[in-house]
Amino acid sequence: MSEGKYSSVLVIGGGISGITAAIEAAEAGYDVYLVEKNPYLGGRVAQLNKYFPKNCPPYCGLEIFFKRIKTNPRFNFFTNAEIENVSGSAGNFEVTVRINPSYVNNNCTLCNKCAEACPAERQNDFNYGMDKTKAIYLPHDLAFPMKYVIDPLTCKKMDGCSECVSACKYDAIDLNMQPETMKLNVGSIIIATGWKPYDATKIDNLGFGKYENVVTNVMFERIAANNGPTGGKIVRPDGKPVKSIAFVQCAGSRDENHLAYCSAICCLASMKQATYIREQNPDSKVYIFYIDIRAPGRYEDVYAKAKQDENIIFIKGKVAKIEEDPTKSLVVEAENAVNGEKVRQKVDMVVLATGMQPSLSEIKIPGLDVKYDEYGFVTGTDGVFGVGVASEPTEVVGANEEATAAALKAIQVLRR
Ligand SMILES: Cc1cc2nc3c(=O)[nH]c(=O)nc-3n(C[C@H](O)[C@H](O)[C@H](O)COP(=O)(O)OP(=O)(O)OC[C@H]3O[C@@H](n4cnc5c(N)ncnc54)[C@H](O)[C@@H]3O)c2cc1C
Numbered sequence: 447m448s449e450g451k452y453s454s455v456l457v458i459g460g461g462i463s464g465i466t467a468a469i470e471a472a473e474a475g476y477d478v479y480l481v482e483k484n485p486y487l488g489g490r491v492a493q494l495n496k497y498f499p500k501n502c503p504p505y506c507g508l509e510i511f512f513k514r515i516k517t518n519p520r521f522n523f524f525t526n527a528e529i530e531n532v533s534g535s536a537g538n539f540e541v542t543v544r545i546n547p548s549y550v551n552n553n554c555t556l557c558n559k560c561a562e563a564c565p566a567e568r569q570n571d572f573n574y575g576m577d578k579t580k581a582i583y584l585p586h587d588l589a590f591p592m593k594y595v596i597d598p599l600t601c602k603k604m605d606g607c608s609e610c611v612s613a614c615k616y617d618a619i620d621l622n623m624q625p626e627t628m629k630l631n632v633g634s635i636i637i638a639t640g641w642k643p644y645d646a647t648k649i650d651n652l653g654f655g656k657y658e659n660v661v662t663n664v665m666f667e668r669i670a671a672n673n674g675p676t677g678g679k680i681v682r683p684d685g686k687p688v689k690s691i692a693f694v695q696c697a698g699s700r701d702e703n704h705l706a707y708c709s710a711i712c713c714l715a716s717m718k719q720a721t722y723i724r725e726q727n728p729d730s731k732v733y734i735f736y737i738d739i740r741a742p743g744r745y746e747d748v749y750a751k752a753k754q755d756e757n758i759i760f761i762k763g764k765v766a767k768i769e770e771d772p773t774k775s776l777v778v779e780a781e782n783a784v785n786g787e788k789v790r791q792k793v794d795m796v797v798l799a800t801g802m803q804p805s806l807s808e809i810k811i812p813g814l815d816v817k818y819d820e821y822g823f824v825t826g827t828d829g830v831f832g833v834g835v836a837s838e839p840t841e842v843v844g845a846n847e848e849a850t851a852a853a854l855k856a857i858q859v860l861r862r
Pocket residue numbers: 458459460461462463464481482483484487488489490491494496497498499527528529638639640641642663664667711715718800801802805833834835836840841842843845
């Protein structure tokens with residue numbers, strides 16, 4: 447164990463876990479640097495329609511954090527930023543951070559004139575590719591910080607375009623903005639890099655990528671969201687109404703060929719999503735195909751409530767395959783594990799409850815000597831702590847608790 451020189455904390459990842467850990471450490475009186483690769487804070491929670499246990503919109507919770515961030519001078523954050531290298535050890539880390547250009551400065555008034563003039567389009571990753579934005583875009587309507595950015599991969603400036611610059615009356619766009627590199631000295635590091643949805647195209651028998659009206663659970667959150675691609679109206683990707691829907695649990699999870707572990711939240715997420723459709727269309731029918739329902743602790747209430755609705759039908763059985771009929775509806779085939787009968791259920795739309803894979807499953811933090819388990823979840827090392835879904839599959843409440851505990855651990859390293 448080494449004696450530490452530095453008295454600040456680095457947090458990598460600005461989702462709910464990273465924000466919580468960083469603000470708790472800052473409010474305890476320590477300087478914190480938070481590095482987020484997206485142009486906004488909030489992570490995957492910002493992409494949810496509502497979140498359990500209270501089923502409130504994510505911005506109810508996030509806004510409170512943003513207020514705390516704005517009023518705390520010890521909380522420093524960098525969006526569009528990534529770690530280039532980490533060296534040193536507990537108490538004495540040296541970190542190189544690269545801040546990628548957003549090409550838009552703080553003069554931006556959000557007037558949208560630039561996007562109106564822009565000829566180039568990009569897939570909207572906030573809506574999981576279900577719609578498009580211009581190459582200059584506002585990441586989403588509640589983004590923090592609230593500022594337009596340019597996607598350099600689709601921008602046509604190399605072809606001589608500068609339409610956005612001419613359209614902006616506020617001199618807010620600088621197409622020559624360059625990346626910046628910054629050195630930080632920190633005593634401890636919290637890794638809060640979260641998760642990515644498991645790639646459903648790898649699951650051959652469930653029709654994702656093959657049948658238009660098979661979507662994933664993360665896509666369904668966006669379809670149900672007022673600021674999503676359909677303005678919150680739950681329709682199929684082909685635009686037709688949804689009267690019946692099937693949720694396929696453990697889609698790729700608890701399966702040695704895909705994710706061998708349980709993501710812990712997918713059963714609860716599907717039961718929550720069942721309420722989206724049931725509230726919007728009281729005549730709708732929901733079929734939840736499951737192996738086991740995982741609703742631990744007080745979340746048992748969510749399960750009990752869902753079972754009270756006779757139009758939410760739970761079928762214990764692993765889905766063997768999904769087929770499309772000529773109307774682009776789907777037929778879900780499974781064996782009912784309770785009575786042994788073969789089920790062939792026709793529905794308008796299918797939602798695959800895919801699991802959460804750690805963001806660091808393939809690409810690690812450069813230079814940082816930290817241990818990961820076989821799936822890429824961070825197990826930590828002296829002075830480095832994994833929190834939230836970077837360390838294990840968990841929901842928001844669990845992530846917040848872990849992040850608060852990690853802030854304390856990180857502070858203890860500074861005070862050795
Ligand atoms: C369909 C679905 C529905 C869900 N619904 C609910 C719900 O209703 N209630 C609930 O409690 N939970 C829900 N969850 C779980 C919830 O999304 C997670 O608990 C939550 O996102 C965990 O937050 P996090 O900060 O750990 O990770 P994330 O939200 O993934 O945030 C991680 C952040 O780190 C950033 N990052 C990643 N890599 C790097 C890097 N190398 N450098 C810098 N930044 C990086 C990311 O851009 C992101 O901003 C749901 C999950 C799914 C799949």
